[in-house]
Amino acid sequence: MKRYLLIFSLFFVQPINAQEVAPSPEIWSLEDCINYALENNITVKDAVLNTDLAEVDYDRAKSARLPNLFGSASQTFTSGNSIDPITSDFVSEKINSNNLGINSSITLYQGNQLNNQIEQNKLLMEQSIFQEEVEKNNIALNILETYLRALYSKESITIAENNLEASEKEVLRAKARLDAGTIALSDYTEAQSQAATNKFNVITAKNTYEQYIIDLKQLLELSPTQEIEIQTLNKDLDLINLELNKTAIYYKALQILPEVEVSDLSIAINEKELDIAKGAYKPTLSLNGSVGTGYTSINYLSFSDQYNSNFNQRLGLTLTIPIFNRNQTKSVVKTAALNIEKAQIQKQNTEKVIYKNVETAYQNAVSAQEQLLAAKSSQEAAEQSYRLAQKKYELEDLSTTDLVISQNTYTNAQQNYLQAKYLNILYNQLLQFYQGNDIKL
Template structure:
């Protein structure tokens, strides 16, 4: 009985191990949502934008701390010989002097033309702007993932079409060979069939190579290693056509309100306006509160070190006022530069608005074009299929030449390629229009 139990345990371990290996060897099927979420979390472009935002937050904390007083400690040891002034007692003596100075000093800016307040506000605006730039980087990655994902699916369907054509042409070669041996066709017809089969085989190789290139591009967006496998999920073939009543200007205005690059442009203007306030603040005086405590020791005194430190202990507090009179036009240049940067940021905002309109307009027009193309391509594909099927029947009956059969096959292949191209373009531009309206990308 013990031996039987041991055997059962051994086989159960083998079964469990086999199941584990199967689960490990089973490649993950990536949906579009999987790709988007993974890329947002791992893409280095997004990470870099996030790090820039973190740096802006550090600068913001540093700017807020500029309101606080500073604190410095100092200590010095000196030796002098001959006619000199004692650094501790300020007596004029002729002697060798060993002296020690200890002190702590502090200063706090009370007023600086509101520069500190404006710098803090500017730093906060920079943090907010970089938050929007992070969102912009994420949006760019989302669109890149969508485009590469659809290109990958398009290429995958292209492989299927090419392989089906190769199988059909190989069948035609076999039939042509049989008919050649039977003497019903000329040698030229047989070699044309062989040539078409070779062309279709080359098309399969090209389609597979294109597919691998899109795999590489998508893996790089996902920051996967070369050793990682990538298999994407096939989407539903149901095509959602674009609503012809959709107003592109409504889409454009929605995009202006939700896209982060517009918010970043607005903040860029506000940041430069604060920079102007900071620059103008340099025209005004600076008032600071200063204070210090210290003590010292001198060797010419007969009092011991500890008692001297107690006797010589001193404190001071005061106000320091600095009034700018002439700084070689540095402030004037800073003010002018800030004003020019405000104008430049306003122009850049207009450029951003134009770029967004161009994206919406392009997506809208391409979406309508793709919708019309897919309707025409579907009808063309169906007609080409019927023509090709009829040509194959005629070819088998000897009523059609190999050349005419190849022409019909190529026409059908082109119709298939046109259809899948229109299909994926329709999906792409429909999703882009949804994205510009603030809707999630879903396939």
């Protein structure tokens, strides 16, 4: 009976297993990748944490204006000659005493350092917010470049596979012609060599594509086991008209890019640091107060009576006037002034980098557009030439060498067109980014 049950179970289990199909990889668009990376990339997360830390520092700076409050308690056992801690009398016997107290102090004036520190921490918090935007923009641009490289590699696979298919057919034709004695063995081996080269190119193209997918998955912080595919590009984006003014783009970029705000805030932060440093030249005034009581064993009053009679209050002002601190304040002030100049230079450098990026993107966009038009014409001409060569080869009116040369010329034209196409898209997207527009395909 058990044998029949086993056969019965296998009969039903096997078809089920045969129907199991591996899930197809999820298809990601460029917008999907950018949105996901902005939420999950660890560089962005680190920038968000830096903003949170800056907010904590800002709250702490504001709290520095509040008074502090401390409680204290002590229990003391003394023998021999000593001074009673409560009565201050000189005694030579064992003493059991305790003290309770509450102390508080508040800074009334400190050269306006507290207010300047609060304003500086507020500027630091704002700078962290803009720095977070810088990191997000960098990730978005990295996603764009990697995504387009992957698309380029994906289309290169199609070109390589088409060439391999064509060359394998040519090998069969060459074999038939060799058997018929119409071509030499060298022609046949050349056709075989071309097919092997094309097969190698297919493997290389697939590997390159997988490498870019790995780079993309790392930017997205995806699991190594998660399989993804990228969305094929809309054919309407092959040609992009460029009607932009690079000077206008540059000035627009200066207005919207967070790098400029980070530089401006860096100057303001260092100016506040100078104000804080100069505050050390001024006196500090603080208010102090305390209440307390105590008990001693040499006093014959009861515990509660002593706590009532020894209850005391204290209120005082403390004024600290800086006279000479070995030129420490002078050095700090000078350092702060130099840091302002460095921040101003850094801003100039930031603007130079932005100008270079905009100028480079613009010139490359113009060049890529011209190259795209030339590459398109070259590809069409090379395709016609290759189709004609194939027909001649079929009619035994063309050598294998000439056919291989024609195919390689067509392949190079296809690759040049793909490169120009995606460079045109990349640099136009960069110009859109510098104008504050979304990156999208």
